[in-house]
Amino acid sequence: xxxxGCHLKASLLDYLxxxxxxxxxxxxxxxxxxxxxxxxxxxxxxxxxxxxxxxIGLPFEYEDxxxxxxxxxxxxxxxxxxxxxxxxxxxxxxxxxxxxSGHVDFVQGFYNGDLLKCEDSYDKRGRTAQVNIICGNxxxxxxxxxxxxxxxxxxESSCRAFxxxxxxxxxxxxxxxxxxxxxxxxxxxxxxxNGMTQIGFEMSHHEFSFRTEQINVALYxxxxxxxxxxxxxxxxxxxxxxxxxxxxSGSGATGSPPTTLSPTVLxxxxxxxxxxxxxxxxxxxxxxxxxxxxxxFLTKMCEYRQDQGGDSARGWxxxxxxxxxxxxxxxxxxxxxFIYKTRVERVHGIDALPGMTILSACLETVSNYNFxxxxxxxxxxxxxxxxxxxxxxxxxxxxxxxxxxxFKRYRLV
Numbered sequence: 576x577x578x579x580g581c582h583l584k585a586s587l588l589d590y591l592x593x594x595x596x597x598x599x600x601x602x603x604x605x606x607x608x609x610x611x612x613x614x615x616x617x618x619x620x621x622x623x624x625x626x627x628x629x630x631i632g633l634p635f636e637y638e639d640x641x642x643x644x645x646x647x648x649x650x651x652x653x654x655x656x657x658x659x660x661x662x663x664x665x666x667x668x669x670x671x672x673x674x675x676s677g678h679v680d681f682v683q684g685f686y687n688g689d690l691l692k693c694e695d696s697y698d699k700r701g702r703t704a705q706v707n708i709i710c711g712n713x714x715x716x717x718x719x720x721x722x723x724x725x726x727x728x729x730x731e732s733s734c735r736a737f738x739x740x741x742x743x744x745x746x747x748x749x750x751x752x753x754x755x756x757x758x759x760x761x762x763x764x765x766x767x768x769n770g771m772t773q774i775g776f777e778m779s780h781h782e783f784s785f786r787t788e789q790i791n792v793a794l795y796x797x798x799x800x801x802x803x804x805x806x807x808x809x810x811x812x813x814x815x816x817x818x819x820x821x822x823x824s825g826s827g828a829t830g831s832p833p834t835t836l837s838p839t840v841l842x843x844x845x846x847x848x849x850x851x852x853x854x855x856x857x858x859x860x861x862x863x864x865x866x867x868x869x870x871x872f873l874t875k876m877c878e879y880r881q882d883q884g885g886d887s888a889r890g891w892x893x894x895x896x897x898x899x900x901x902x903x904x905x906x907x908x909x910x911x912x913f914i915y916k917t918r919v920e921r922v923h924g925i926d927a928l929p930g931m932t933i934l935s936a937c938l939e940t941v942s943n944y945n946f947x948x949x950x951x952x953x954x955x956x957x958x959x960x961x962x963x964x965x966x967x968x969x970x971x972x973x974x975x976x977x978x979x980x981x982f983k984r985y986r987l988v
Contacts, residue, residue, distance in 0.1 A: 607772045607777050607778075607869075607870035607872075608749050608751055608770065608771055608772060608868075608869065608870070609771060609772045609773075609774070609777035610768070610771040610772065610773055610774065610777075611624070611626045611628055612628060612774070613628040613631060613649075614649070614666075614668030614669075614671075614672070615627045615628050615630065615631050615648070615649035615666075615668075615672065616628065616672065617672040617673060617674060617681050618674060618751055619674050619680065619681070619747055620674045620676075621747070621750065622750050622751050622753055622866075623747035623748055623749065623750050624747065624748035624749060624751055624771075625681070625744060625745050625747050625748065626745060626748060627649065627672075627744075627745060629745075630648045630649065630742075631650065632647050632648060632649070632650050633647070633648040634646065634647050634648075635648070635723060635724060635725050635740060636725070637724075637725035637727075637728050637738070639728070641656060642654050642655060643655045643656070644663075644725070644736070644738065646706060646725065646738060646740065649666045649672070649683070650665065650666055651663075651664065651665045651666065651685060652664055652685045652688075652704040652706070652736065652738065654736075661688075661689055661702070662688040662689045662702060663685060663688045663689075663702045663703065663704040663736050664684075664686045664687055664700075664701070664702055664703045664704050665685060665686065665687055665688070666684075666685055667684050667685065671683060671684040671685075672684075675707060675708070678709060678714070679707040679709060679739075680708055680709060680710045680744065681707075681708040681710075681744075682705060682706070682707055683705070683706040684703070684704075684705060684706075685704040685705070685706065686698075686700040686701070686703050687700050687701050687703075688700075688701045688702030688703060688704070689701055689702050690702075692733065692734070693733070693734035696732075696734035696735065701734070702734050702735070702736075703734070703735050703736075704735070704737070704738060705735075705736075705737050705738070706738045706739075706740050707737070707738065707739050707740065708740050708741075708744070709726070709739065709740065709741045709742075710741075710743070710744035711741060711744075712741055713726035713727075713739070713741045714726065715727070717741070722742070722743070723740065723742030723743065724740075724741060725738060725739065725740050726739040726740065726741050727739050749867040750866050750867050751769070751770040751771055751866070752770040752798070752802075752805070752863045752866040752867075752869065753769055753770050753799075754769065754770065754798055754802070754835075755767060755770040755796075755797070755798045755799075755806075755863070755869060756796070756797050756798075757794055757795070757796050757841075757861075757869070757871065758794070758795055759792075759793070759794065759795070760795060761795045761797075761838050763795070766794065766871050767869055767871060770866070772869065772870065772871045777871065777872070778872055779854070779856045779872050779874050780872075781853075781854060781874070783874060784854040784874040784875060784876050785873070785874065785875045785876070786875075786876060787847060787875070787876050787877055787878045787879060787881070789875070790845065790846055790881065791842055791843060791844045791845070792842070792843045792845075792873065793825070793840055793842050793843075794827065794841040794843065795838040795839070795840055795841075796827045796833040796838055796839045796861070797834060797835045797838040797839075798832075798833050798834065798835070799834075799835070800834040800835065800836075803833055803834050804832045805863050805864040805866070806830065806832060806833060806861065806862075806863060807830050807862035807863065807864065808828070808829060808830035808862070809827065809828065809830075809841060809859055809860060809861045809862075810860050810862075811823060811843075811857055811858060811859045811860070812857075812858045812860075813855060813856070813857055813858075814855070814856040814858070815851070815855065817848070817849075818847070818848055818849045818851050818855060818877065819845055819846070819847060819848065819851075819855040819857070819875065819877060820845065820846045820847075820848055821843065821844070821845045822843075822844040823841060823842070823843060823844075824842045824844060825839070825840040825841050825842040826839040826840055826841075827839035827840055827841030827842075828841055828842070841859075843857065843859075843873065845857065845875055846881040847875075847877035847878075847879065847880055847881045848881075849877065849880055850877055850878060850879050850880060851877045854874040854875055854876050854877075855874065855875050855876075855877060856872055856874055857872065857873045857874070857875070858870060858871075858872055859871055859872075859873065908929060909928065912928070912929030912930075913928055913929065916928075
């Protein structure tokens with residue numbers, strides 16, 4: 576009894592600490608529907624968080640004729656007797672704490688217990704146990720006004736047990752928009768998972784800050800298609816207010832309904848207007864109709880001032896448009912000129928291309944600049960060479976770089 580009393584005092588202190596922290600955060604205006612620090616929580620049938628983190632390890636014992644069954648809340652289930660302990664499973668933190676139905680408020684699953692004579696048991700996971708939690712008192716009148724107790728225990732077989740546990744449940748928290756995710760990739764949920772902000776983004780964390788050179792961040796938002804129309808246009812708040820220029824763009828910035836098959840993209844463009852020793856905080860809020868808004872924090876370091884890139888981007892865009900217009904106009908001019916020369920002027924081949932006459936004249940002028948005179952004399956002397964038959968000496972021209980015509984003697988053989 577003394578150990579249970581000490582554990583109860585510690586649990587109450589933890590609960591008060593959590594309550595005080597929530598009140599302080601609410602007073603600061605930074606409340607977000609954050610995932611609890613432990614896996615010992617559940618969403619009730621109205622999608623509200625019920626956190627049992629302060630109950631972890633709290634024992635509940637049920638005395639039977641030959642053995643006792645002990646539940647350590649959110650830890651394990653054991654059957655104890657003079658022959659020893661038999662493990663009926665450990666708490667499964669992933670989908671192991673869900674809402675119940677009927678008179679049962681919550682259901683806990685315990686798996687991977689002792690395998691002896693249970694190798695082919697339920698889902699091949701050894702001995703297992705299911706704990707049905709009732710918020711209040713047992714139906715048979717037990718545990719009135721107490722801290723909770725086990726109402727009854729039934730065994731489906733020697734490998735599976737069903738336990739009914741009555742406890743005074745925690746007060747439900749904020750309502751969660753289930754199925755809503757925010758991540759850095761279309762199929763990821765690093766920031767928000769199942770409507771709850773993940774650890775690291777529920778408040779400002781220096782170790783989760785983005786570097787100065789990253790000028791934008793793309794966030795992918797998805798939700799269940801049947802309720803995606805409840806998502807509204809996001810807003811943001813920067814702290815400190817001056818020093819970081821933030822703009823939201825993309826399909827997610829307009830409040831378009833996101834789905835799991837076609838997530839919307841929220842692009843956060845941020846540029847440092849001045850250097851700052853501490854990271855800037857960007858609190859992004861996404862309103863959900865009928866639910867608590869989804870809030871998360873992004874932080875960025877500003878080690879130096881970043882120039883705006885809008886002017887340069889617009890300059891490159893203008894250059895691209897002008898280049899496209901020039902290419903299209905040139906193609907149309909060439910095609911039109913080619914058709915005109917072939918149909919009207921009856922010119923064929925490469926000479927029919929527009930501008931070929933001017934290009935040929937330019938090339939001929941450049942090629943004859945140094946060798947035009949020399950070429951003329953060569954033609955004259957070649958004619959003389961053909962006329963000479965007596966083997967006399969002929970003068971053959973050589974044109975040097977200084978454009979002075981010189982002659983070299985060659986003797987006919």
